[in-house]
Amino acid sequence: MGRLFGTDGVRGLANGRLTAELALDLSVSAAHVLGERGTFAGHRPVAVVGTDTRVSGEFLSAAVVAGLTSAGVDVLILGDLPTPGVAYLTGALGADLGVMLSASHNPMPDNGIKFLARGGVKLDDAIEDAIEKRMQEPWERPIGGDVGRIRRHPTAIEEYAAHLVGTVSHDLSGLRVVLDCANGAASVVGPKALRDAGAEVIAIAAEPDGLNINDGCGSTHLDGLQRAVVEHGADVGFALDGDADRCLAVDARGEVVDGDQILAVLALALRERGELHADTVVATVMSNLGFVQAMRGAGIGVLQTKVGDRYVLEAMKTLGHTLGGEQSGHVIMSRHATTGDGVLTALQVLDRMAATSASIDELAGVMNRLPQVLLNVPGVDKSRADDDFVVAAAVAEAEAELGDSGRVLLRQSGTEPLVRVMVEASSHAQAASIAARLADVVRAQLAL
Known part of the structure; x- marks a missing residue:
C-alpha cells in the first residue's frame, strides 16, 4: 500500500477506501502527534471540524469527532463550510487543529479528510508521515473529565462571511453576478458574502441535498453558468467547486475566464496597490505561456512551481509572496487566506471591476491565452x-x-x-x- 496522504489530505471512495474506522484512527493519531510536538502544550486542546455537503460527511465527521474527543480534544462543529472557511476559523478561534471533510471537485461518492495546523495552515509532509506511522498503536485513553467535549459553533457562516466582506474596498452595488455554488459547501456563505458586499446575486446550484454536489455544476461543468450569465444579463459569473477553494469566471458573453487570467487581473491590482511582494506572482509550470508573457510585459515576475496548490503555498510561505495560483482556479491571497479561496477570489475580482469600472473581459484582456x-x-x-x-x-x-x-x-x-x-x-x-x-x-x- 502506498502513502495514505496524498497532495491534499486523505481522499477516496467513502465507505470504500475511506471508512469510519480509518477516519477515527487518523483523528486519534493526529491528536497524539500534534500534542507530542507541543501544539497543545499547557492547555486543553481544541479542534474545529467542518464538512462539505456530501451525505458521507455525516458519518465520517462523526468518526473524526469521536476520535478527537476520545483523545481528549474538545471539538467545535462548524457544519457545512468551505475549506478556506474552516482554515480561517481555525486561526480566528485560536484552535489547535482544523479538520475538513471534503473531496473538493471529486464526484459525490468520494470524500476526504484534510488536517490543518494552528493558524489554519496545511500540515507538512513530515507531520503527515508521523500521523500515518502512529495509527492503531496502543495508547493510554483519557477517562472521566479528561475526555473531549463537543459543542456547535452556530455563527461560523456569519463570521467567515464578515471576514470575506472585510477584504473588499469598493461598494459592489450595480454589479449583477451569477454564482454557481456546485451544490457544495459555499451554497449559503457564497451568495451571502457577495450580497453583503453590495452585489446583486443570482445563485445557481445552491440547493444541496447530500447527493448533488459537483453533479453537472461548479468549476468542472461551466455550461450551466455560461447559459445563466447570458440569460440573466449578468456582468459576470463565478463557478466554485464542492469545497469552494477554487473559482473560475465567465464574462457577460458567456466566455470562460480561467485561473491564469484571474491571476493576471489580481496581480496587476495588487501591484498597483503596492501589495504584490517583490512584484512577483507564484504559478505552476502548467500556467499558460500567455500569462507568463503578459506578466513579464507588465514588469511582474513569475515564479513557477510543480503542479499542485500545496507547492504554490510552500513557495509563497518560504519567500513571502502575497499572490499565487493555478490555471484550475486555485488562487491564494496570503494577506487574507492560508489556502485557495473561491469566494474571496470572486470578491476580489468584483472589487477590481468596481475600482476600474471595467468589465471582466476587459480586465482579462491583459493576457493573450495561447492554445x-x-x-x-x-x-x-x-x-x-x-x-x-x-x-x-x-x-x-x-x-x-x-x-x-x-x-x-x-x-x-x-x-x-x-x-x-x-x-x-x-x-x-x-x-x-x-x-x-x-x-x-x-x-x-x-x-x-
Missing part, C-alpha cells in the same frame, strides 16, 4: 521520461519549431503509469500536431 493541448500517454515507463535520448531529441526539435511563440512540457503523472504531453503554440492546429507527434515518440520509446 494549449494536453495529451496523456498511458502504459509507459514514466521513470525513463527524463532520460530517454530519442524523447529528448523530439522535444528539442519541437521547441526549435515553436521558438518564442510556444512551449513543450513533458510531465510524469504522480499516481499513474503515464506521461502528460503539453504543447502551447500560436494556433490550436500547430499545438495539436506537435503534441500528437511527441505522444507517438513517448509511446514508442517508453512502452512497458
